[in-house]
Structures are given as C-alpha cells and as structure tokens.
Amino acid sequence: DTAVSQTPKYLVTQMGNDKSIKCEQNLGHDTMYWYKQDSKKFLKIMFSYNNKELIINETVPNRFSPKSPDKAHLNLHINSLELGDSAVYFCASSQERGVDEKLFFGSGTQLSVL
Amino acid sequence: QKEVEQDPGPLSVPEGAIVSLNCTYSNSAFQYFMWYRQYSRKGPELLMYTYSSGNKEDGRFTAQVDKSSKYISLFIRDSQPSDSATYLCAMETNAGKSTFGDGTTLTVKP
DSSP, rough: OOOOEEEOOOOEEETTTOOEEEEEEOOOSSEEEEEEEOOOOEEEEEEEEEEEEEEOOOOOOTEEEEEEETTEEEEEEEOOOOOGEEEEEEEEOOOOOOOOOOEEEEOEEEEEEE | OOSEOOOOOOOEEEEOOOOOEEEEOOOTEEEEEEEEEEEEOOEEEEEEESSEEEEETTTEEEEEETTTTTTTEESSSSSOGGGOOOEEEEEEEEEEEEEOOOEEEEEEEE
C-alpha cells in the first residue's frame, strides 16, 4: 500500500529516445510534483499540478511534458532525451493544510541517458 | 514497516533551544544520508549531505550518522524562528535507490 509510487525505478536509454515516467498517489492529495535531483543531491522543482491543473512550471526544456489524467496521477514524458537529462526524478504529493504542507515522495526513478 | 521512519512531530521549541531531529532506517544498504529543509509552500532545499557514519557540522547544524544503530540525527543549535520549517531525512543506496522520511514540522517560538 505504497503512498506515492513511481515507475520505473531505473531507466537506461539512448540519446534521442522518448520515455515516460509514471506516478500515482493513493493519499487523496490534491497536489502532485515532479522534482529533479542532481548529482549533488539538490532537489529542483520542475512541475506542480493541483487537481489536474498546472500551477508550477519552472524553467524546464519543453522536451519535458507533464500529464495529469486525474488528481491521483502525474506522468512525466521526455522527448529527445539528452545526456544532461541523466538524474534521479522524484514524484511527490501534498495536501494543502494551511502552513503545514508536508511532501510525500516516491522512491525515485534513476534515469541514465547513454 | 517503512524503510525510513521519522519522528512526525510537530515539534515546538523556544528560541535558542537545541533541536534534535531523528530518523531510523531498516535497509543496511543505505550509504548516503541527506537532510532537507522545506519552508511552507516552497520546495525542499538540501541542508546536509553525508556519507558513512560520523558527524558533519555546518554552522549551527550538525548531522550525525550511526550506521550500527541505523539512526541519523540533525541537531540545530541556538535555534531561531527562521528555522521553523519541515525537515526531511532522505537516504540512498549505492545503486541510487532513495527513500525519504515523512518529515518533521518544527516551530521555533520567539
């Protein structure tokens, strides 16, 4: 009964390919996120959706496209993969609770672009 | 049982207090240990990043890792109201598998 689950855990692919990472949360949260973790472990927000609507869209190449079919799912599609896309991508969710807005993370997807 | 357990809080302390935030884990393959701080409505920012057992200090913050007990802590000395945030522990194996704790919300009262 994993709260936030993302698949696949590992993804190895060639430059130029298109790939997707899926995320699902069963916490009933309204908000979902995609984060990119760099090699130094810094987390950078990429996108945030609230009730299927895009609310945060940071400076991310438009090769990255999030899709939220419903509020429990937020998938990340990446076109024309580049070497620099290699990183760990985390999905997360949260429920707006005023000042106490905790994030719940998935286990990450390690993407390696060869 | 979760792989990473973090004291849920909330934790409320007076300004100047020493704060101890803790996580335990069950996966002995975890080798890298991180602490993130998340202010309300902001993304988590990396505070400390350590590898293997021991202490690492950065200003008022000390991260402690005890691999034999599978226990990590973050100490905040002379806590300030600006330290009020949610603190997340995270751990990673050599294979890159990461797991986050659920976060501890800290309030430092002036």
